[in-house]
Amino acid sequence: DAGVIQSPRHEVTEMGQEVTLRCKPISGHDYLFWYRQTMMRGLELLIYFNNNVPIDDSGMPEDRFSAKMPNASFSTLKIQPSEPRDSAVYFCASSLTIGNYGYTFGSGTRLTVV
């Protein structure tokens, strides 16, 4: 298995533009998580899905953030409009189950909003 695949690896965009981050989880994993990592706050859970259904989006900072999982092999995280404070590394992770049982993380998307 190729692991969790995220694209793009790097994204630089201007303030106000729409940004879409993509994730392909490991086949067979029922849970998919989106995290944001910054130096100040570390890793923060934004939203997670179970069997393609969003379960908890309480970590999504604002209405500018939205996430979808149209099928078991694909998820997107969209920011519209983007702001400089959204600059961070965004990780997607997948797992067979929820809890501290070992998530497989992707390599992340480093987003810079200028």
Add this chain to the structure above:
Amino acid sequence: KNQVEQSPQSLIILEGKNCTLQCNYTVSPFSNLRWYKQDTGRGPVSLTIMTFSENTKSNGRYTATLDADTKQSSLHITASQLSDSASYICVVSGKRGGADGLTFGKGTHLIIQP
């Protein structure tokens, strides 16, 4: 409020030396604790998981300890190698953690110098 505090924030040691990273938590009720290693530009990768009944667990040159009474864990690295340069993140699982039950530390940034 559940918290995970890691120390030191950063550490520089010479290749071949040993080091110990600390993780103190206030997560309650406690379920388990996991250490992740995050290489620069990559997602976190699990090193080991500690449950309530485990005091020590080794994974090669990495040895994790857990004291559930004092709510402390440590990660000891023996005979450090250049490839050990990374951030080490402590993650604690508890029923009142984040939406997925997890509380993340901000990590210790370890640099191994030749």
